[in-house]
Amino acid sequence: MSALISNVRPDPDQVLVDIADYVCNHEITSNEAYNTARLCLMDTLGCGFEALEYPACTKLLGPVVPGTVVPHGAKVPGTSYQLDPIQAAFNLGTMIRWLDFNDTWLAAEWGHPSDNLGGILMTADWISRTRVAAGKAPLSMREVLTAMIKAHEIQGVLALENSFNRVGLDHVVLVKVASTAVVTKLLGGTREEIINAVSQAWVDGQALRTYRHAPNTGSRKSWAAGDATSRAVRLALITLKGEMGYPGVLSAKGWGFYDVLFKGNAFKFQRPYGSYVMEQVLFKISFPAEFHSQTAVECAMTLHGKLAAMGKTAADIKKITIRTHEACIRIIDKKGPLNNPADRDHCVQYMVAVPLIHGRLTAADYEDGIATDQRIDVLRDKIVCVEDAGFSRDYHDPEKRSIANGLTVELNDGTVLPEEVCEYPIGHRRRRGDGIPLLEAKFRTNLARVFAAKQANAIYDLCNDQKTLEITPVNEFVDLMMK
Numbered sequence: 001m002s003a004l005i006s007n008v009r010p011d012p013d014q015v016l017v018d019i020a021d022y023v024c025n026h027e028i029t030s031n032e033a034y035n036t037a038r039l040c041l042m043d044t045l046g047c048g049f050e051a052l053e054y055p056a057c058t059k060l061l062g063p064v065v066p067g068t069v070v071p072h073g074a075k076v077p078g079t080s081y082q083l084d085p086i087q088a089a090f091n092l093g094t095m096i097r098w099l100d101f102n103d104t105w106l107a108a109e110w111g112h113p114s115d116n117l118g119g120i121l122m123t124a125d126w127i128s129r130t131r132v133a134a135g136k137a138p139l140s141m142r143e144v145l146t147a148m149i150k151a152h153e154i155q156g157v158l159a160l161e162n163s164f165n166r167v168g169l170d171h172v173v174l175v176k177v178a179s180t181a182v183v184t185k186l187l188g189g190t191r192e193e194i195i196n197a198v199s200q201a202w203v204d205g206q207a208l209r210t211y212r213h214a215p216n217t218g219s220r221k222s223w224a225a226g227d228a229t230s231r232a233v234r235l236a237l238i239t240l241k242g243e244m245g246y247p248g249v250l251s252a253k254g255w256g257f258y259d260v261l262f263k264g265n266a267f268k269f270q271r272p273y274g275s276y277v278m279e280q281v282l283f284k285i286s287f288p289a290e291f292h293s294q295t296a297v298e299c300a301m302t303l304h305g306k307l308a309a310m311g312k313t314a315a316d317i318k319k320i321t322i323r324t325h326e327a328c329i330r331i332i333d334k335k336g337p338l339n340n341p342a343d344r345d346h347c348v349q350y351m352v353a354v355p356l357i358h359g360r361l362t363a364a365d366y367e368d369g370i371a372t373d374q375r376i377d378v379l380r381d382k383i384v385c386v387e388d389a390g391f392s393r394d395y396h397d398p399e400k401r402s403i404a405n406g407l408t409v410e411l412n413d414g415t416v417l418p419e420e421v422c423e424y425p426i427g428h429r430r431r432r433g434d435g436i437p438l439l440e441a442k443f444r445t446n447l448a449r450v451f452a453a454k455q456a457n458a459i460y461d462l463c464n465d466q467k468t469l470e471i472t473p474v475n476e477f478v479d480l481m482m483k
Contacts, residue, residue: 012195012247015267016202019154019177020194022273023185028149033275035466037145040103040152042463043283043439044114045481046446047102048095049078050363053449057098060223061091072129074122077481078450085126089179089233093118093226099363100222100345101288103281103427105152106327106395106403109159110291111171113281115225116151119179119232120144121478123186128475139186141477142470147182149278154178156277160398161268167261170207172228177201179232187236196245200235202257203249214334217343270398280401283427285438288363292328293351295422296405300355302420303409307356314357314375316411320383322348323406323419325391333385341366349380352407394423403428440464450483 028034051057061076063069063083074088075081081091096102096118103114121144128138155178164173180201184194207228211220239245250257251266258266287297307313322328334347344350344366353376355361364370394402406421424430426438443463447456459480462469469477 010248010251012199012245013250015250016195016198016247018273019181019198020191022154023150023181023194024191026150026273028146028275030275030279033149033278034145034470036278036281037148037152038463038466038469039283039436039439040114040148040278040281041117041145042443043285044096044102044117045077046443047097047099048092049446049450050101051095051098052078054098054363056219057095057222060094063087072126072133074126074129075478075482076122077478078483080483083122085123086230086233086237088122088126089119090223090226090230091118092122093229094223095226097225098222099288100290101284101363103283104291105156105159105277105281106291106401107156107160108163108396109165109171109174110327110331111155111159111174112225113152113155113178113277114148115172115175116155116179116182116229117148118226119183119229120147120151120186121474123183123233123236124474125478127186128473132473132475138473138475140470141472141474143186144474145470147186149275150273151178151182152277152281153273153275154181156281157269157271157273158267160270162262164206164262165209167263168209169261170209170212170224172224173201173206175225175228176204176232176235179229180235183233184236184239187240189236189240193239195247196243197236197239199245199247199249200239200243201232203246204231204235206261211342212331212346214336214343217346218340219342221342221346280429282403282425282429283435283439285427285435285442286425287351287361288345288366289351289361290332290346290348291425292325292332292403293348293405294425294427295403296322296324296328296348296352296407297355297361298422298425299405299407299420300352301359301361303407303417304356304359306417306420307409308359312411314353314379316413317356317379317382317409318412319410320352320356320379321408321410322352322383322385323388323391323408323421324348324385325395325404326387327392327395328405329385329387335380338371341371344371347380348385349383350376352383353379401428451481455480 073082076091155174184197332348338344391404394400402423404423408419409417
């Protein structure tokens with residue numbers, strides 16, 4: 001005889017309740033968070049504009065049915081597309097993530113919180129255009145910045161103690177959850193509707209990390225976040241039509257997320273939701289490279305200069321030892337053939353070899369024209385990674401959050417150069433003073449890729465004025481960036 005199964009519907013899981021209460025009730029009071037969100041907005045859009053130079057990205061953009069234009073739809077920055085908010089979110093989200101150059105969060109789980117901007121900005125733009133057409137007031141960019149801060153916080157706080165990668169799931173699950181929560185709120189959802197929508201995000205089948213790891217690394221990793229943030233918009237809209245939620249989606253015995261996909265473990269939390277993640281977020285300023293390699297690339301750039309001063313080149317190198325943290329070894333310590341750009345920007349040996357040879361690392365350096373240079377593979381074979389336990393501890397320390405790498409170069413003549421060590425990359429909070437001017441320059445460069453000087457200057461000037469930006473209607477902000 002089988003045991004009776006209770007059909008009493010449970011109260012919502014506390015994780016769902018906490019997210020909804022945060023989104024509905026928590027007031028962001030941190031000026032640092034809002035200023036950082038503005039910088040994040042600039043940098044994230046700039047990454048999307050650079051991606052428009054790559055046909056592999058642009059072929060995925062536009063409406064599902066060619067030629068479709070949606071009246072009062074969301075306009076995709078840097079393009080001429082006006083789409084429904086779901087497809088617009090996919091477009092912008094894909095552009096943002098394509099070159100692996102937007103912000104990063106490193107903890108038990110990794111990810112890129114600005115991936116949420118695709119869903120946030122495109123939903124806010126659609127809402128604003130619909131409201132204006134009805135004679136109502138649009139949303140302001142302050143509301144977009146608030147949604148960005150909260151999406152960063154949800155994704156980042158969930159990532160602090162919970163490793164989805166260790167059970168084979170991709171971090172874009174957190175993009176879907178965070179985007180769903182804040183988009184539902186932007187659309188006017190109630191606390192109960194946010195709980196229901198977020199439950200739908202957790203109940204979805206979640207993406208595997210297959211496309212991020214050898215030997216299957218591929219370009220889906222460049223549009224997976226666009227897919228996640230657009231799916232969030234879809235789930236929010238379904239919920240606001242009155243679709244029910246699933247209160248025990250995480251904790252249900254046998255059928256919930258914990259038992260099915262998280263080895264029976266409940267989520268752990270290091271801190272309550274606030275504005276910590278936006279304030280601490282890491283910007284990729286100098287190099288479009290997987291973030292665990294950023295300090296290694298900085299070291300390689302320094303060593304390139306030192307070798308040149310000695311009259312040496314990469315051809316004079318016998319061995320390179322990278323002293324690093326555990327996450328770097330697990331994700332990007334890679335031997336053997338590299339099959340495509342997505343493979344190369346997730347190989348620390350490749351990302352160190354290129355600057356040692358050329359004195360640079362750009363998005364174009366992952367393309368076949370550079371990768372066929374045999375010197376790169378010769379040098380890759382001379383690079384060995386070793387874990388430093390102290391680096392691994394500091395990586396997880398909430399007061400440090402370092403991403404340390406140290407490079408030691410031995411030359412063919414027996415000379416061993418002093419180890420070059422970098423603990424905090426240029427985009428780290430501890431180096432904001434150094435990083436902000438470079439971030440602003442990066443944005444100017446990316447604007448110039450797409451827009452004429454007058455239009456680029458108008459966009460830059462608005463984004464660089466916190467007070468004016470915050471009161472700007474969302475639709476007017478987006479209109480500035482249309483082709």
